[in-house]
Amino acid sequence: MYAIVEIAGQQFKVEKDQKVYVNRLQTEEGKEVSFDNVLLLGDGDNVTVGAPAIDGAQVGAKVLKHLKGDKVIVFKKKRRKGYRVKNGHRQALSEIVIESIVASGAKPAKKAAPKKEAPKVEAKKAAPKKSSKGDDLKKVEGIGPKIAETLAEAGITTFAQLAKTDAAKISEIIAGVRGNHVTDTWPKQAELAAEGKWDELKKWQDELDGGKA
Structure with missing residues (x-):
C-alpha cells in the first residue's frame, strides 16, 4: 500500500518503512507523529482519491533526526547597476520513517493542533x-x-x-x-x-x- 500525503506543506508518495526528508517538524527526535491530510491511497489495483483528503485515513511516522540540507548558493546581479548579492541557504529538514498507513478509522486527534x-x-x-x-x-x-x-x-x-x-x-x-x-x-x-x-x-x-x- 502507498499513499500521497501532505507533510509540512509538501506532498510525498510514501510506503511503509520508507525514509523521507521533509521540512523541519516541531516534533522532537524519537517521537511519533501522524499526518491525516492523505490525498490518495493505492493498494494494488484499488486507488482511492480524496476530495481533497480521505476521511479517516492517516499516515503514521517517527522522527529519526533533525538536520540541515545541502548548501544552496544564490547569486543576483543587475547589469550596469553595480548590484551584486550572494547568499547561501541550508534548509532545515527532518528525517522521518513511515511506520503505518491507515485507510480508515484513524482518530482525528490532529485537529486539536x-x-x-x-x-x-x-x-x-x-x-x-x-x-x-x-x-x-x-x-x-x-x-x-x-x-x-x-x-x-x-x-x-x-x-x-x-x-x-x-x-x-x-x-x-x-x-x-x-x-x-x-x-x-x-x-x-x-x-x-x-x-x-x-x-x-x-x-x-x-x-x-x-x-x-
Missing part, C-alpha cells in the same frame, strides 16, 4: 504594536526590510532578542520570505550591536558576504 496554534497567531499580530521603539535590525548584515518586518511579526524587535534566538529558529521564522538567507552570523552580529560595539561589528561585516562568514 491548529487550535493550539491560534493564540500564537494572535501574539504575532500584537507584537508589532509593541515594537515601535525596537532597534533597526537592518543594521545586521543580511537582514533587509522584509525580513525585519517578518521578525517583528514574530516578536523579535531588538538586537538583544535577536542575539538570544537560535539561527535555526530564525530560518524557520523567515522561511516564507523569498530568497535564500544565511542566518548563522545574525545572533552574534546582534549581540555586538546590543553591546554597542559598532566598530567591531562594522569590521566584521566588511568580511561577510550577505551575512555569510
